[in-house]
Amino acid sequence: MTTYIAADSSFDFAPRPGRVLQRELDTRSISQAQLASRTGLSPKHINLVIKGTAALSPDVAVTLEQVLGTSAETLLRLEAAYQAHEARQEKRSAFAGFVDWATSFPRQLLIDRNVIDEADDGVVLVAKLLDFFSVASPSAYAKTWLEPQASYKRSQLHAIDSDLTALWLRLSELHAASLLSDAPPYDSASLRSAAAVIPRLTVHEPGKAFTEAQEMLLRAGVVLVFVPEIANTRISGVSRWVNGTPMIAVTSRYKSFDGLWFTILHEIAHVLLHPKRSTYIDVGFKANDDADSQETAANAFAEDHLIPPKFRDALAATTTAEGIVALATELGVSPSVVAGQWAFRSGIWGGAIAKLRHKVDLAEVLA
Structure with a gap:
């Protein structure tokens, strides 16, 4: 599985353009006052740019290029890199206040699922978790991953862990990422045709059947993936639209062959x-589905695809x-x-x- 790396820079230092400018002046034996005279800028502004207190503007960069011959683009790239580095450092300082949030997630689970490395802690742990969930802060995480859960959890008999549910959902998205990016446009007619054929795949070896179902659904513009269950989520499956493409993710909850295909x-x-x-x-179809008409449907x-209605009487009459x-x-x-x-x-039963x-157990047959 992919290892998710925090989106901050690996560089601990970014030279401010003023240092490069001062080095250029020293090489040419030009004082800051002389540079001010040549450029028409105030000595104070020149000094502030060199110290990094004042940002280097495009206008000043072009003026320095005219006087010193130093590329304005080079100076502005240095300025942009320096400003980004400073902002990144400021952001990382704020991460210190998020450590309690990051450590609330089960550490060994994060390591086992390749979200973090064993040595990660403190602000590095925070940075990796925020990057994993693709959010800027714990409050943004709550709005993006926790608040919507109230609208898409089905009725259920047991409480489930919202943070671990968010973790599993994000893992399913990332696991499906390459397929999602290459999936053809969704075609409902093709999906209906695939649903009619899928029950007949069940006569094959489980791993082969699942792979064939994946390929069939992908041709209909639907991504199917398997992501191992996380304890205390009770998830058997999810259907989720990701950037306009439907994704179905399943677990091996209950490790039931018939339950797997019912879930799909x-x-x-x-x-x-x-x-x-x-x-x-x-979460395993053990809740009161009658409380949700969409779940009933x-x-x-x-049920109709696994055992067509015209065979229901024969099924009921079977005793051996x-x-x-x-x-x-x-x-x-x-x-x-x-x-x-x-x-x-x-x-x-x-x-x-x-x-x-x-x-x-799909974790075994797909390994």
Whole structure:
């Protein structure tokens, strides 16, 4: 995974243009007073420029170029670099007040996910976290990553950690960055066609099936990625529009094969049916979905694609593992998927049919 590096300069020193100017005067044995006479500038202004107290303006740079032959562009580049360095140093001084915020995140998790290095602490830790979240301050982080969560979390039975949710969402964006930049325009018709085919991919080995789904969705302008779950987020999947491109990110929560494909189809439904709501976070489909009509619609979409309505009676009438396998063969999908839907509808999570429900950890199969 990519290592995220703070966007500040690695240089601890930037020469002010006044030092270069003074060196030029010393080389030519010209005093500041003489330079003032030659340029028509006041001796005080010349002194302030040399000391760095006064900024070097384009007009003065061009005048110095005319008198000394020193490129105005060179002087102005030095001035810009010096001013940027000073502003950066001032910003880093302010970072000292943000250390408590930065240290509130689980340190080992940040190291494990390559957000920071083991040696990072203090203002370096702050700088890397702000860069990771692409914000300028903790208050900007709260407005960008925490405040919107109230509008896109679905109803849920358990409280989740908002900071860790933000961390996982940002990791998913960065993990998908290269695909997002190269994705073709979103095509809803192509996405509907892909959703109809995806259940049949489940007969393949999990890693191959997931890769094929990624490729199929990308042709429809939708990016699908896997990002390992972070504890205390309870996230199974998310659908999120990033700069105009829909992204679906999934975890291996519950490590359930049928649950994984239900999640993918559920998030596809949000992209298709609810594009005006930019982000959905789903936490395992164990909440009261009836409290959210859009979640109910997404669940129905996933169920209908895994087991088409005309096969529902046959599914309900099945009582044996052999019957589940036969129905799966007729549908052209994995018996694990059919067994998962049977268990969900019957409320029976044990027995011979339950043994058909395979476990899968994408972190392992995609490694």
